[in-house]
Amino acid sequence: MAAAAMMVERWAGLGSVVASVLFLWSMVQNHIPPTLRLYLTAWASKLSSYINPYLQITISEYGAERFQRSDLFLAAEAYLSDACARRARRLRAELGKDSKTLQVSVDDHEEVTDEFSGTTIWWYASKRQPKASVINFYPGQDEKRFYRVVFHRRHRDLVVDTYLPFVLGEGRAVTVKNRQRRLFTNNASSSWSPYRAKSVWSHVPFEHPATFDTLAMDPDQKEAILDDLTAFQESKEYYAKVGKAWKRGYLLYGPPGTGKSTMIAAMANFLDYDVYDLELTAVKNNTELRKLFIETTGKSIIVIEDIDCSVDLTGKRRKTKKASGDKDSDDNDKPKLPMEPEKDDATKVTLSGLLNFIDGLWSACGGERIIIFTTNHKEKLDPALIRRGRMDKHIEMSYCRFEGFKVLANNYLDVVVEHELFGEIRRLLEETDMSPADVAENLMPMSKKKKRDPNVCLLGLIEALKKAKEDAAVAKAKEEEDAKEAEAKKAKEKEEAEAKESKEKDEVKDKTSEETNGEIKQADKSPE
Numbered sequence: 001m002a003a004a005a006m007m008v009e010r011w012a013g014l015g016s017v018v019a020s021v022l023f024l025w026s027m028v029q030n031h032i033p034p035t036l037r038l039y040l041t042a043w044a045s046k047l048s049s050y051i052n053p054y055l056q057i058t059i060s061e062y063g064a065e066r067f068q069r070s071d072l073f074l075a076a077e078a079y080l081s082d083a084c085a086r087r088a089r090r091l092r093a094e095l096g097k098d099s100k101t102l103q104v105s106v107d108d109h110e111e112v113t114d115e116f117s118g119t120t121i122w123w124y125a126s127k128r129q130p131k132a133s134v135i136n137f138y139p140g141q142d143e144k145r146f147y148r149v150v151f152h153r154r155h156r157d158l159v160v161d162t163y164l165p166f167v168l169g170e171g172r173a174v175t176v177k178n179r180q181r182r183l184f185t186n187n188a189s190s191s192w193s194p195y196r197a198k199s200v201w202s203h204v205p206f207e208h209p210a211t212f213d214t215l216a217m218d219p220d221q222k223e224a225i226l227d228d229l230t231a232f233q234e235s236k237e238y239y240a241k242v243g244k245a246w247k248r249g250y251l252l253y254g255p256p257g258t259g260k261s262t263m264i265a266a267m268a269n270f271l272d273y274d275v276y277d278l279e280l281t282a283v284k285n286n287t288e289l290r291k292l293f294i295e296t297t298g299k300s301i302i303v304i305e306d307i308d309c310s311v312d313l314t315g316k317r318r319k320t321k322k323a324s325g326d327k328d329s330d331d332n333d334k335p336k337l338p339m340e341p342e343k344d345d346a347t348k349v350t351l352s353g354l355l356n357f358i359d360g361l362w363s364a365c366g367g368e369r370i371i372i373f374t375t376n377h378k379e380k381l382d383p384a385l386i387r388r389g390r391m392d393k394h395i396e397m398s399y400c401r402f403e404g405f406k407v408l409a410n411n412y413l414d415v416v417v418e419h420e421l422f423g424e425i426r427r428l429l430e431e432t433d434m435s436p437a438d439v440a441e442n443l444m445p446m447s448k449k450k451k452r453d454p455n456v457c458l459l460g461l462i463e464a465l466k467k468a469k470e471d472a473a474v475a476k477a478k479e480e481e482d483a484k485e486a487e488a489k490k491a492k493e494k495e496e497a498e499a500k501e502s503k504e505k506d507e508v509k510d511k512t513s514e515e516t517n518g519e520i521k522q523a524d525k526s527p528e
């Protein structure tokens with residue numbers, strides 16, 4: 001700031017000189033022929049560039065595209081708010097787009113300094129009135145804001161080649177960090193409008209509170225998933241180097257209530273991504289599926305929940321495979337072009353369409369996307385759909401065990417240290433399959449009197465676990481009995497079938513021998 005003050009002082013003296021020159025210039029210029037005037041103007045600006053060692057770059061709010069705010073301006077605004085606003089004396093506060101977060105930026109006509117690689121750079125925020133001619137054409141035009149970047153001319157290369165790209169990158173990162181994330185759902189195609197590209201998805205603010213800290217699961221498994229996500233997010237260059245699209249597929253499988261949806265929310269919060277919840281049953285055919293995909297943006301997770309229930313993908317493929325006589329090889333599973341004729345392709349989403357969705361367009365549409373399928377029945381899915389490379393990581397979400405329970409006890413009851421009832425709960429959780437959703441349900445009984453008393457809740461959980469254990473034992477015994485009955489029925493049916501078969505054989509034998517005897521007798525009677 002001291003340097004800035006000195007500079008301002010030095011230039012204040014020069015200011016009066018310049019003002020006098022400008023006054024004189026305005027007096028005489030009307031008496032000078034236009035060609036000479038142009039020459040003098042060029043000469044004056046050359047002279048001033050010799051005297052003034054400082055250069056300036058203007059970043060306007062609206063670039064060539066009149067109605068769209070310039071990317072660089074928005075990035076600079078975000079960068080200055082984040083990195084320099086605290087040093088400014090006049091700030092401007094606004095509510096963000098989500099009407100919740102407060103955005104503080106440098107006010108108009110305010111100057112801030114920034115340090116970069118040992119160099120001081122001055123930023124000056126200002127605005128200019130639109131020209132009268134523009135107002136006539138576009139009434140209601142606002143003032144145009146702009147930033148002026150001032151620096152010493154010996155730092156020109158540094159500022160242009162390094163500093164401004166740095167501001168752009170940092171500003172974009174700040175914008176992403178501060179943006180309101182969104183949860184998209186696909187609209188029924190009947191409401192799609194040819195005039196509005198955005199009509200295929202509608203969105204609401206994504207505000208799910210789940211995080212990996214609140215997720216109940218094995219700590220090692222959790223760590224491995226976090227590592228994987230971090231590696232993915234940081235691997236832009238790597239994906240480009242190996243020539244692969246920057247995308248990753250996850251398959252989350254496990255019984256209901258084990259936290260598959262919660263895991264997706266935790267992933268989105270961890271990565272700072274939007275979520276596209278794709279309801280496949282509302283998609284009429286592969287063409288619509290493609291359109292939906294094209295309308296998604298980067299830094300997003302595309303989710304198809306309960307993929308086994310969404311469309312009959314397995315049956316479809318089996319039919320095709322049988323028809324083409326293919327063996328069960330992965331490469332043969334890849335959609336072929338032209339695709340195998342499937343009678344009702346136009347009215348259905350098919351496996352080929354879905355594989356194209358993952359492999360084909362996927363690769364062509366830029367990067368940083370994660371696709372997640374969830375299912376309660378992994379075994380029902382077609383192997384082609386979930387093979388590595390498409391679904392890179394298969395994550396099993398399983399019943400609640402003791403480590404997971406400790407997370408839930410902390411979340412719901414604030415019980416961090418070992419509780420005297422933990423021993424029994426540990427034993428029961430090893431012996432009983434209870435989903436985290438059911439465990440959580442038992443930890444939050446909302447009674448008015450004893451609100452979340454840990455002892456009461458834990459005892460309630462123990463009772464629920466005991467009951468679940470008994471129910472499981474009864475169910476198992478019944479299952480075994482049913483299996484035995486089925487076995488006995490099968491054995492009886494087999495016995496009966498065998499008896500029937502042997503009876504039929506005997507009857508055929510008797511009939512044959514009777515016929516043979518009859519023929520012999522006939523032969524005996526016949527004259528020689």
Ligand SMILES: Nc1ncnc2c1ncn2[C@@H]1O[C@H](COP(=O)(O)OP(=O)(O)OP(=O)(O)O)[C@@H](O)[C@H]1O
Nearest residue numbers: 214215216255256257258259260261262436437440
């Ligand atoms: N692993 C978990 N950690 C923390 N909370 C969980 C977990 N699993 C389930 N829950 C709780 O149970 C509720 C239901 O879980 P969730 O919807 O994520 O399960 P799901 O596996 O997706 O179930 P479904 O297969 O029926 O869709 C969640 O709102 C959450 O509160």
